[in-house]
Amino acid sequence: MFLTLAAFVGLAVVLVGLYVFIVLKAEVREALEDTLKQRAQRIALIIEQAETREEREDVVQSLAQYADIRISILDENAMIWDAIGNHLSLGAMQAGGPPLERLIEGGDPVIEVYNEGGIHTHFVTLRLQGSRLSIRVGQPSPPLLGLVQQMRTTLIVGMIMALFLALLGSWISAQLVTVPLQKIRKSARSISEGDLDSQILVDSRASELQDLTSSLNRMSDSFKEKIENLERMASLQNEFIGNVSHEVRNPIFAVGGFLEALAVPGMSDAQRELYAEKALANLQRLTNLFNDLIEIARLEYREDLVHREPFNISQLIEEVVEVLRPKAGEKNVYIDVRMENLDVDADRNRIRQVLINLVENAIAYSDSGTITVDAHRHGDKVRIEIDDEGRGMSPEHLERIFDRFYRVDPDRSRKSGGTGLGLSIVKQILQAHGEPIVVESHHGVGSRFQFELPYALPINESDAVEVGIT
CATH class of the missing domain: 3.30.565.10 (Histidine kinase-like ATPase, C-terminal domain)
Structure with missing residues (x-):
């Protein structure tokens, strides 16, 4: 019983863990990528609207400084712009970040994660339709993503604790059920082996087990009473058979003795008459006995x-x-x-x-x-x-x-x-x-x-x- 409960609980925890590790992680990552793409597109539109080179420098430097992001641009003259915070580099990439080839190739938006000094930075590289600028926006992992990572860790720890508590609860519940059942089985085995005085005692608050115990005790008492009645009836039957055989045997022997006496030669008529009367008296006694037995049987079985x-x-x-x-x-x-x-x-x-x-x-x-x-x-x-x-x-x-x-x-x-x-x-x-x-x-x-x-x-x-x- 415990193994069954543990299997069900363990399966539930594993399914929840898979959801947390796979589904939830994928959903958070997808939501973050969509947010980065949308942000990169807005930044690209703002930079496109700058008419002169000086305006473009100001826009790029301002966005990088106040939005705390890294902006890399490959313009129509194959000039590289790379702004980090309040520092803008022209003609060359600053240290860190993905290789330059992705920016040069352009194409559909591409998201990359780059680890710099233990800090994960997410880069989005894209080129707007009809534009000659290739833009790459880098942003450190947002605090929300860290919070999600902490929540996932908390959920994992919570699931492990829940699994432990569920297993502990399952074991306790199994003990509360199996221990009384084992006592009931042991008592029932004692009763089946002939110990009819044995009472089933179960220390349980479960009303079902108490009802089961009471029913089994009543059944045991009923069996005990019926067995005692059967034993008593068997004893009475044996006594009755013995009494009947004794009561029948005596008159029969007496009649036999008197009849044998009548066959003795030389007996007077008075003696013969006396023996005949005694034989008839014993036959009458035998008749009365059988009549009384028949009468008792009729009264017992015919109301x-x-x-x-x-x-x-x-x-x-x-x-x-x-x-x-x-x-x-x-x-x-x-x-x-x-x-x-x-x-x-x-x-x-x-x-x-x-x-x-x-x-x-x-x-x-x-x-x-x-x-x-x-x-x-x-x-x-x-x-x-x-x-x-x-x-x-x-x-x-x-x-x-x-x-x-x-x-x-x-x-x-x-x-x-x-x-x-x-x-x-x-x-x-x-x-x-x-x-x-x-x-x-x-x-x-x-x-x-x-x-x-x-x-x-x-x-x-x-x-x-x-x-x-x-």
Whole structure:
């Protein structure tokens, strides 16, 4: 980058230098020659107008003295007149100046530069049309020409300084750009090699570089987050596959064992019936597991499986409680229902599944006591709470109870026929409704699961409102 800038700047300075040395010098020289020619012609006209020799002498001597020039004349009698200052020589040339041959030859105006003692004198030799006089006028270099020479020298020095400053500025500018870019490249290489915690830090006032740095850092953070999510998903996937294989393998082995036992000769009918019932129970458990897995997959990848419509949540809770009350009675657990007559806007079948899973979970982890199901109005929502007086959970379990196959007490869950997916399905269904689920639990005291659903006006009331408006 620096070499490119230096090349452009150097080319510009060279072009300007060529103009100063060639074009400007030629123009100044041409202008000086034109001025000398015009002056020599005027002097020749003045001398031509002198009628007598004495007048011509006076004119030549006066012009040479007051104009500070040298005038040389070759008259019609081949007489040489040479005046320098106030001294006039007749018949011979004074010392200095170009040779006499040019004056004798005559012809078109000719300009010559002669150096006398370090002083440059410009001579113009000419003969007017129709005149018999050949005139040569010599004039030292005018002060303007010296000023032009000084200006040219100053310009050359200025261009050299400008070239130096331009190169210095180009180098500084290149450093201000390339150094941050090198840092960015180094940081990007570190990130590409796996150092995702590396941040790109650039000390630059250029807004473009700052924006580039910020964009690259955001991109790095995004990549880091996505990679972490992929790693977490891969870990969860491995854990999920391991859990599924474990959950599937146990019932299959149990069924195989019971079927082999049935083939043993001499077994009583009661034993055969017992083994057959246990094999069927494990097959049912396997069926429930696959059904729950399919249900979770459908909820995760098909949002349209939730069909909202107003329904009476109180009636639904009564239905669920009536179905599960016998199961609770087997463990001396009483289900208490406390609720208002309320309607909600949700998917009735999905919410029924949520209630069944939550109440069954409360029954599974309760050895006695009461399970309370409460539904009441809470703003524009209906809050449903399921409280139990079971074993409860310690805080480290609360963050994972909605994970697939996670069990607070694995032995108790398997004995009750649970698959470890019930609470995960509950969370998926409520997320599909756009609602969270909250759990509170204390070890040895019990647990409370709480969620909300949008409140809906009862059908009779909504009809009345429509009729009133009509």
